[in-house]
Amino acid sequence: MTSEARLERGLSEWFSSDASAHPPIDLHASAMARVRRARQRPAVLVMLRGDRLSGADTSLGRVRTLVFVGAALLLVTLAALLVVGARPPDVAPNGASSWITYVSGDVSSPSTFSIWRVLGDGSGDHQVGRGECPMVSANGTSMVFLSGRSDDQLGRLIAANGDGTDQRILADVDRSTAAQWTAAISPDGSAVAWVNRVPLASAQGNVEISDSELWVSPLAGGPGTLIVPQDAVRNFSYRALAWANAGDRIAIVRSRVLYDGSLGPRSIWVVDADGSDLHQVASVAPASPSAPVAWSPDGRWLAYVRDTDAGFQLMVLAVDGSVETPVASAADDSRPQDPTWSPDGNYLAYRDQGGIATIEMSGGVPVRAPNHGPAQSGGVTYDIGAWSPDSRNLLVVEAKRVGPESEAEGFGSRLLSVDAALQGPTTLVLERAPIVGYFSACPLSWRAP
Amino acid sequence: MARAQRGDREAFATLTEGPTKRLYAAARLILRDDEAAADAVQDSLVLAWVDLRGLRDPHLFDAWLQRVLVRVCHRAASRSRGRVVREVLAVGQAPDTTPDVQVEMAARDELERGLRRLSHDQRTVLVVRYYFDLPLAQCAQVLGVPLGTVQSRISRALEAMRAALEADRRPLVLSGEAVR
Numbered sequence: 047m048t049s050e051a052r053l054e055r056g057l058s059e060w061f062s063s064d065a066s067a068h069p070p071i072d073l074h075a076s077a078m079a080r081v082r083r084a085r086q087r088p089a090v091l092v093m094l095r096g097d098r099l100s101g102a103d104t105s106l107g108r109v110r111t112l113v114f115v116g117a118a119l120l121l122v123t124l125a126a127l128l129v130v131g132a133r134p135p136d137v138a139p140n141g142a143s144s145w146i147t148y149v150s151g152d153v154s155s156p157s158t159f160s161i162w163r164v165l166g167d168g169s170g171d172h173q174v175g176r177g178e179c180p181m182v183s184a185n186g187t188s189m190v191f192l193s194g195r196s197d198d199q200l201g202r203l204i205a206a207n208g209d210g211t212d213q214r215i216l217a218d219v220d221r222s223t224a225a226q227w228t229a230a231i232s233p234d235g236s237a238v239a240w241v242n243r244v245p246l247a248s249a250q251g252n253v254e255i256s257d258s259e260l261w262v263s264p265l266a267g268g269p270g271t272l273i274v275p276q277d278a279v280r281n282f283s284y285r286a287l288a289w290a291n292a293g294d295r296i297a298i299v300r301s302r303v304l305y306d307g308s309l310g311p312r313s314i315w316v317v318d319a320d321g322s323d324l325h326q327v328a329s330v331a332p333a334s335p336s337a338p339v340a341w342s343p344d345g346r347w348l349a350y351v352r353d354t355d356a357g358f359q360l361m362v363l364a365v366d367g368s369v370e371t372p373v374a375s376a377a378d379d380s381r382p383q384d385p386t387w388s389p390d391g392n393y394l395a396y397r398d399q400g401g402i403a404t405i406e407m408s409g410g411v412p413v414r415a416p417n418h419g420p421a422q423s424g425g426v427t428y429d430i431g432a433w434s435p436d437s438r439n440l441l442v443v444e445a446k447r448v449g450p451e452s453e454a455e456g457f458g459s460r461l462l463s464v465d466a467a468l469q470g471p472t473t474l475v476l477e478r479a480p481i482v483g484y485f486s487a488c489p490l491s492w493r494a495p
Numbered sequence: 496m497a498r499a500q501r502g503d504r505e506a507f508a509t510l511t512e513g514p515t516k517r518l519y520a521a522a523r524l525i526l527r528d529d530e531a532a533a534d535a536v537q538d539s540l541v542l543a544w545v546d547l548r549g550l551r552d553p554h555l556f557d558a559w560l561q562r563v564l565v566r567v568c569h570r571a572a573s574r575s576r577g578r579v580v581r582e583v584l585a586v587g588q589a590p591d592t593t594p595d596v597q598v599e600m601a602a603r604d605e606l607e608r609g610l611r612r613l614s615h616d617q618r619t620v621l622v623v624r625y626y627f628d629l630p631l632a633q634c635a636q637v638l639g640v641p642l643g644t645v646q647s648r649i650s651r652a653l654e655a656m657r658a659a660l661e662a663d664r665r666p667l668v669l670s671g672e673a674v675r
């Protein structure tokens with residue numbers, strides 16, 4: 047036996063008879079305690095690290111690994127480029143480079159209503175469709191509006207891209223009640239929530255038509271979902287739909303339909319977008335059945351106007367019902383309406399006695415626009431239009447009656463831009479006679495390009 | 496194995512309870528330090544759990560676990576490079592004095608000293624080859640090197656060990672005079 051063979055045999059015998067190597071008694075238990083705190087890596091990551099035993103050590107395996115790693119790096123690079131390219135800018139687009147969607151038409155000729163878009167700096171004004179009540183999704187990708195002559199009985203609900211292209215018919219709509227037609231587009235532009243009007247039998251046996259079913263329909267077509275069906279016992283009317291920014295919940299104002307067809311007590315309800323978890327968040331009466339309810343951008347608060355014995359009060363209500371506080375107290379000369387949050391959640395703007403006001407939510411006091419206050423001589427009134435995407439500016443609709451009040455024509459209207467604190471100069475965005483840009487359920491939109 | 500790969504920690508504990516003793520013995524031979532060996536085994540088991548989903552062939556679990564241990568030992572040795580551990584016979588430790596046992600202990604002691612004088616890579620290849628008792632091809636897999644490299648490392652390790660043993664057997668010479 048050679049010395050090398052003896053050495054090998056000696057090692058084998060020593061190693062195989064090595065009874066002295068008793069591990070510490072808790073070694074395995076200690077290791078398992080660490081294992082309990084550790085998470086397994088996905089197989090693909092392990093593979094990328096080359097920890098596979100089989101295949102990775104041969105030349106072919108190495109080539110395969112190199113090819114795999116190369117392909118993975120290429121994919122990651124391409125994905126990163128796509129993400130960087132598609133990622134929205136860190137700062138929200140300013141108003142000047144964002145599109146305002148509004149309705150224009152001759153009020154003496156209802157059939158001529160049309161939908162227009164103009165950039166916040168007043169340039170690029172152009173018509174995108176014929177109809178009214180356009181609603182543009184928060185992300186600016188989609189729009190829905192009502193087509194047809196407003197004096198026709200039947201109209202159509204049209205879906206389109208945010209710029210008005212690719213218009214397609216979603217549904218027929220009863221235009222006889224179009225002014226009360228209630229709908230809201232989802233923030234991501236994928237669906238529209240709308241209220242269906244169904245026959246209701248009154249106590250006297252009369253058949254009334256009321257908006258008593260809430261549907262969500264996809265803009266891409268296909269069947270809608272009935273998320274709040276008609277109550278089997280009591281008759282309710284649903285108005286003032288508002289989607290939470292996350293697109294997961296819808297706030298509604300529910301009113302009891304009385305025996306004579308009028309609307310009785312009102313309350314605010316919230317329902318998940320899939321129809322689950324319908325619950326009441328406030329039993330107090332909003333100022334009117336159609337008064338808008340506004341979600342805060344973070345989805346935690348609802349702003350609405352409450353009708354109290356002392357007058358109208360602008361309220362902010364926690365969605366879980368835990369907190370409710372007035373932010374603009376009722377006063378003899380105050381009548382808040384139509385609250386809307388700035389996109390960053392820092393301001394709440396509302397209409398007040400024909401003028402506009404804002405309040406800083408971090409604890410400010412209501413500020414009324416000095417130049418856009420209550421109706422002045424000449425019958426000038428101001429309305430909230432929309433917030434710019436960067437929350438710096440507020441679009442204001444100025445309406446001035448230039449003719450006799452008894453005549454329908456004669457509204458001269460302008461779109462103005464003011465700063466959120468209502469302290470800076472006013473900028474004229476568009477002057478167009480006439481502009482009819484405001485329906486209570488369909489405010490203007492100012493969206494990122 | 497399938498359950499462990501799906502994240503069942505109890506299955507993994509059952510799977511690794513048996514091999515732990517052998518892993519510890521191997522780590523102790525490679526690192527020549529009991530505490531470092533225990534740490535290496537713990538680290539190996541945790542690493543094996545974390546990367547278990549990357550093991551394609553469940554039949555190779557033992558070899559794969561050994562490879563994980565070898566890598567962990569390599570890292571531990573790199574960290575402790577330059578640190579010398581000296582073993583001394585504890586006072587009062589009475590060795591067995593029967594002739595056969597004495598011969599065996601002397602031989603083992605000689606091997607241990609020889610093993611300690613090898614480099615980390617040389618010790619590792621000998622442990623993988625003769626303690627895990629693996630064929631050369633599997634040694635290559637566990638060590639993550641080509642087959643030829645395994646053969647040459649074993650050859651050099653045995654050569655270095657033999658030289659170390661022979662050096663041990665020679666009397667220590669100081670100033671040209673043998674010390675007896």
